[in-house]
Amino acid sequence: MKNLWNIAEAAEFPSDLGARVYSSRLLGRDPSLVLHGGGNTSVKVMEKNVFHEPISVLHVKGTGGDLATIDASGFSPCRMDHLLKLTELESLSDLRMAAELRASMTNQAAPAPSVEAMLHAIIPAKYVDHTHADAVLAISNTVGGEDRIRDIYDDRVIIIPYVMPGFRLAHLCARLLEKRGLGDAIGIVLLNHGLISFGETAEESYGRTIELATMAEEYLDSKRALWIEWPRVELPPILTRVELAEFRRGLSLAVGSPVVMATHRDAQTLGFIWRTDAAEISSQGPATPDHVIRTKRLPMMGRDLNAYRSSYEAYFNAGAATVFPRPTMLDPAPRVILDPAWGMLTAGRTAREAAIASDIYRHTIDMIVRATALGGWKALPALDIFACEYWDFELAKMKRMGPLPPFSGEVALVTGAASGIGRACVEALLQRGAAVVGLDIDPTIVDLHDRPDYHGIVCDLSIEADMVAALDEAVRTFGGVDILILNAGIFPDSEKLGNMSSDTWHRVMSVNMDSAFVMMRECHPLLRLSMKGGRVVVIGSKNVPAPGPGAAAYSASKAAVNQLARVAALEWGEDRIRINSLHPNMVFDTALWTQEILEARARNYGMTVANYKTNNVLKVEILSKDVAALAAELCGPLFAKTTGAQIPVDGGNERVI
Numbered sequence: 001m002k003n004l005w006n007i008a009e010a011a012e013f014p015s016d017l018g019a020r021v022y023s024s025r026l027l028g029r030d031p032s033l034v035l036h037g038g039g040n041t042s043v044k045v046m047e048k049n050v051f052h053e054p055i056s057v058l059h060v061k062g063t064g065g066d067l068a069t070i071d072a073s074g075f076s077p078c079r080m081d082h083l084l085k086l087t088e089l090e091s092l093s094d095l096r097m098a099a100e101l102r103a104s105m106t107n108q109a110a111p112a113p114s115v116e117a118m119l120h121a122i123i124p125a126k127y128v129d130h131t132h133a134d135a136v137l138a139i140s141n142t143v144g145g146e147d148r149i150r151d152i153y154d155d156r157v158i159i160i161p162y163v164m165p166g167f168r169l170a171h172l173c174a175r176l177l178e179k180r181g182l183g184d185a186i187g188i189v190l191l192n193h194g195l196i197s198f199g200e201t202a203e204e205s206y207g208r209t210i211e212l213a214t215m216a217e218e219y220l221d222s223k224r225a226l227w228i229e230w231p232r233v234e235l236p237p238i239l240t241r242v243e244l245a246e247f248r249r250g251l252s253l254a255v256g257s258p259v260v261m262a263t264h265r266d267a268q269t270l271g272f273i274w275r276t277d278a279a280e281i282s283s284q285g286p287a288t289p290d291h292v293i294r295t296k297r298l299p300m301m302g303r304d305l306n307a308y309r310s311s312y313e314a315y316f317n318a319g320a321a322t323v324f325p326r327p328t329m330l331d332p333a334p335r336v337i338l339d340p341a342w343g344m345l346t347a348g349r350t351a352r353e354a355a356i357a358s359d360i361y362r363h364t365i366d367m368i369v370r371a372t373a374l375g376g377w378k379a380l381p382a383l384d385i386f387a388c389e390y391w392d393f394e395l396a397k398m399k400r401m402g403p404l405p406p407f408s409g410e411v412a413l414v415t416g417a418a419s420g421i422g423r424a425c426v427e428a429l430l431q432r433g434a435a436v437v438g439l440d441i442d443p444t445i446v447d448l449h450d451r452p453d454y455h456g457i458v459c460d461l462s463i464e465a466d467m468v469a470a471l472d473e474a475v476r477t478f479g480g481v482d483i484l485i486l487n488a489g490i491f492p493d494s495e496k497l498g499n500m501s502s503d504t505w506h507r508v509m510s511v512n513m514d515s516a517f518v519m520m521r522e523c524h525p526l527l528r529l530s531m532k533g534g535r536v537v538v539i540g541s542k543n544v545p546a547p548g549p550g551a552a553a554y555s556a557s558k559a560a561v562n563q564l565a566r567v568a569a570l571e572w573g574e575d576r577i578r579i580n581s582l583h584p585n586m587v588f589d590t591a592l593w594t595q596e597i598l599e600a601r602a603r604n605y606g607m608t609v610a611n612y613k614t615n616n617v618l619k620v621e622i623l624s625k626d627v628a629a630l631a632a633e634l635c636g637p638l639f640a641k642t643t644g645a646q647i648p649v650d651g652g653n654e655r656v657i
Contacts, residue, residue, distance in 0.1 A: 001135075001214045004029065005203055016045050017059055017072050019202035020127065024061070026206055028068030033131040033213065035363060036356045037066040039194075040130040042120040043202070044080065049106070056080035060120050062111025076113035078104040083121035087174040092167040118170035122177060123188075125198035127205035132194040134363055135216035137287045138225070138370040140191045143378050145371075149189050152219050157212065158185050162192040162380065187212050192380050193288050225373035228366060230271030236341045238265065241472050244342075245480035245529045251347055252531045254333035258409030260351045260435045260453075261479030264358060265343035272365045273338050281372055282338055285379030287364050336361045349409045351435040351453035351478065405433025406636055410532065411478040413471075415461060415519060416488030418442035420590030421539055424628035425485045430454060432632055434483065437474040439467075461488050461515035462507070471522055482530040483635045484523050486516045486561070487539040491592055494550035505553050512557035513564075520568060524577070533576035535635040538565045539627065542585035542648065546655040562646065569644035578643035580634050584627045585650035588613055617652025 004026045013022040020043040027033050027041065042060035049055050058078045061067065065074040082104035086092065092100070101113040114120075120128045139148050149159055160176070163169045169190070186208045188196040195212055199205035220226035238244075248261040272278060335357045337345040346361065348354035371377040412429045416422040417438030426448065429436050435453040438445050445456040455477045459470040474481065489512045492504055520536065527534025544562045547555035562581055569579040588598060595609075602612035613621045627649050633639065634647075648656055 001030070001032070001210050001217060003207055003210045005206060010203065016043050016126075016202075017075065019043070020059065020075070021071055023127070023129070023202040023206040024067045024070050027129060027131060027209065028066060028070070031359065031363070032134045033209065034067050035132070035359050037064065038132055039067055040114045040116045040120065040128075041067065042075075042117075042128045044121075044126050047077075047106070055106075057106060058083060058117065058121050060114050060117045063114060064111055074111065076101075076110045076117070077106045078113050078117055078121070079106060080121055083118050086167070087118050087122055087170050089167075089171070094166060097167045115166045116170075118167065119173055119196075122170060122174045123196070123198050124177075124182065125205070126200050127202050128196060128198045129205050129209045130194055130196045131209055131213075132288050133209070133213040133216065134367055135213055135220055135226075135370075136189060136195045137192075138220060138367040139216055139374065140189060141287055141367065141378055142371040142374045143376040145378065146191060148219070148374070149191075152215055153187075153189070153212070155184050157187045157189050158182070160188060160190050162190070165193070220370055220374075223374055225370045228369055230267040231274070233267070233270040233274050235265060235270070238263070238342060238476075241475035242525045242529075244475050245526045247345075248347075248479035249529045249531060251333055252409065255347075255349070257349060258482065258531045259333075259347045259349055259479070260354045260409055260411065261345055261347045262351075262354050262358060263343060263345055263476040263479075268362060268365060269338075269344040272369065273340055273343065277372070278338070281368050281377050284368075284377055286360075287367050287379065347479070349404060350433065355452040405431070407432040407434035407483070409433075410482040410530070411435050411437065411474070411480055412483035412485065412635075413437045413439065413474055413481050413519075413523070414485040414487060415439045415459075415515065417456070418445040418448065420592070421584065421587060421624045421627045421631075422485070422487040423448065424624035425487060425539075425631050426454070428625070428628040428632040429483065429485075429635075432636070435478045437470075437478065437481075439470055439488070461519075462510040464518050467515065467518050468522060471519075471526075475526070480529060481523050481526040482532065482534060484519065484527065484534070484536045485539065485631055486519060486536065488512075488515060489539070489541075489554075489558070491551070491554050495552075496550060497552040500552060508553035509557050509560075512554070513560045516561045517564060520564065524572065524575075527577045528572075528575040530576075533578065533640075534572075536565070536568070536577065536579040537631045537634050538562065538579065538581040539631065540581045540583045540646070542583050542650050542653055542656060544581075544583055544646075545648075546653060566644055573643060578639075580639065580642060580645045580647065582627060582631055582634070583646060583648045583650065583656075584622060585648070585653055585656075586613070586616070587622050587624055587627060589624050614651070616650060617654065617657070620651045622649060622651055 010019065010022050013019050020041060024041040027039060033039065040061045042058055044056060044058050046054050047057045058080050059075040060078060061070065062074055062076040078101065086100055101117055105113065116130060139145055142148065146159060160173060163172050186197060190196065195209065197205055197208035197212060199208055217226055244263065248259065251261060252258045335347050339345065344361065346354045346357040348357055368377045407429060412434040414422050414425045414436060417426050418440035426436050426438050430449070430453060438448055438454070438456045439459040439461065441458065441460050443458055445458060448454065448456050455474070457470045457473055460466045490508060492508055495504065516538070527536070538561055540562050541558040543551060543555040544559050565579045565581050572579065598609050598612065602609045605612060607615065630647065630649055650656065
């Protein structure tokens with residue numbers, strides 16, 4: 001493992017807290033140490049209170065923070081004396097602990113402190129790093145793992161048996177450190193949990209993390225357990241996109257809300273699933289309590305949700321109920337599904353949650369395989385997993401987060417999404433929590449957004465095979481389609497009907513009408529599986545109710561799509577799919593309208609460009625975002641009982657009115 005400390009970079013972070021920020025980001029860069037906001041770091045400093053009295057303050061990573069991108073505002077300042085007194089108590093409930101951690105803060109505007117704040121406080125070093133180093137966990141989570149850790153590190157680390165994170169862990173560590181101190185140790189290994197290192201400088205603490213993780217990697221390498229070569233597996237045929245969408249619907253019903261579901265079929269996932277011992281080694285549980293919380297469920301082999309529910313109920317009835325009262329929000333649905341044909345499916349209430357589950361389980365796969373090579377994977381006991389999953393501290397944190405955006409867990413597909421109204425629709429849907437697939441012939445569609453809830457596909461909407469392939473990719477990426485925005489369209493140069501070529505006519509019809517027909521037909525079986533009912537919005541045109549000269553192909557194509565939408569509204573109502581149309585006019589912030597064209601059009605009407613842009617009854621300018629906002633709202637609860645509607649977005653057009 002490489003030490004990334006750079007003296008020049010570190011010099012840009014001059015204060016103690018600044019050095020903590022820099023070294024935290026170094027840790028966050030390495031997914032083999034921390035994943036998606038996992039891990040904790042802290043620094044102890046002297047500050048002055050409101051009375052100008054010096055006090056010792058622990059700046060510890062706040063909940064929800066990500067080490068890879070954290071800054072000073074992501075740390076919670078807690079009074080050391082308060083934290084240390086808490087560890088002297090014999091008992092403290094999780095919820096009271098959370099309240100006391102809040103009470104210890106010197107700045108109530110900062111994020112809530114990490115649940116590990118007390119643990120960081122009792123370690124007598126200025127800087128403390130807590131990571132979930134893959135190599136260390138692969139060794140500690142084996143049969144005889146504690147002995148292996150002791151052989152590797154000798155007295156360089158203190159070994160702590162697994163204890164539930166929070167007060168119980170801090171209390172245990174406090175008592176152990178009182179008895180023996182740190183001695184020559186430069187770190188602590190929390191069995192089934194992670195690695196802690198510490199030092200008097202940020203560089204020393206970070207360097208010790210790298211040193212200890214490297215020692216674990218070298219041990220694995222010496223046992224031929226570090227490098228994994230996945231066998232070549234002939235890909236079994238994946239089932240249809242409709243079957244994937246059907247499974248996603250069942251998963252959503254089990255969760256109680258829509259979920260995004262991603263399909264992974266690569267050398268690692270298939271190589272793991274096709275191991276002869278895969279069913280056994282994959283069912284023993286996750287690597288750390290942090291992974292339990294953020295993947296939410298154990299993996300399962302196969303796609304039988306009822307079987308999973310039954311096995312979970314059997315586990316629950318085996319004794320967990322008597323120790324941990326069953327919460328009303330019990331959700332037995334898995335977030336990681338392993339299947340020989342489909343590969344690995346990962347799910348979440350958002351695309352980000354599904355991505356986190358994927359990343360965590362990929363690292364878990366490597367750890368399981370390495371541990372198996374050492375003699376056997378040994379995860380947390382079932383009751384400890386249950387305790388983490390329904391931990392009062394985590395449930396309270398989720399409650400504080402409030403409701404998710406309205407389209408969370410839903411998947412939207414937008415055609416013609418690289419610019420103009422289509423691009424604005426993508427942004428409006430992302431803002432409302434949807435995972436969005438954008439289609440466009442423009443290659444920039446791929447990089448339109450760099451985030452887990454967006455996927456751009458280059459697609460020629462005049463070619464049916466391209467559209468079918470794009471839909472397959474969309475369903476493999478997010479699990480289905482709940483919302484369809486038909487926006488793609490071309491507007492040829494103005495041309496009288498008598499002069500129009502057949503090529504122009506067919507080209508316009510192919511993109512504007514035929515593509516809409518194919519997309520609606522192919523999406524229908526997906527839309528009917530939507531947990532909240534499918535929604536389609538057709539971006540039409542003022543030319544439907546009020547066509548103009550020189551636009552025969554455009555006007556006819558938009559009118560045809562409008563009629564197609566009306567028929568679909570009649571036919572698809574029984575499938576809980578609603579279809580509505582928007583008719584925008586004079587939306588000038590699109591690629592069709594250059595400054596030169598605007599100026600020429602304005603001159604034709606004897607107007608300034610500003611007056612031409614607002615040449616409607618309300619004297620307002622219509623922007624792409626205005627159309628997109630209404631398109632998104634048509635897919636929300638406000639229009640839940642509306643279908644077959646045609647709504648102008650034109651500021652009022654006299655010819656239409």
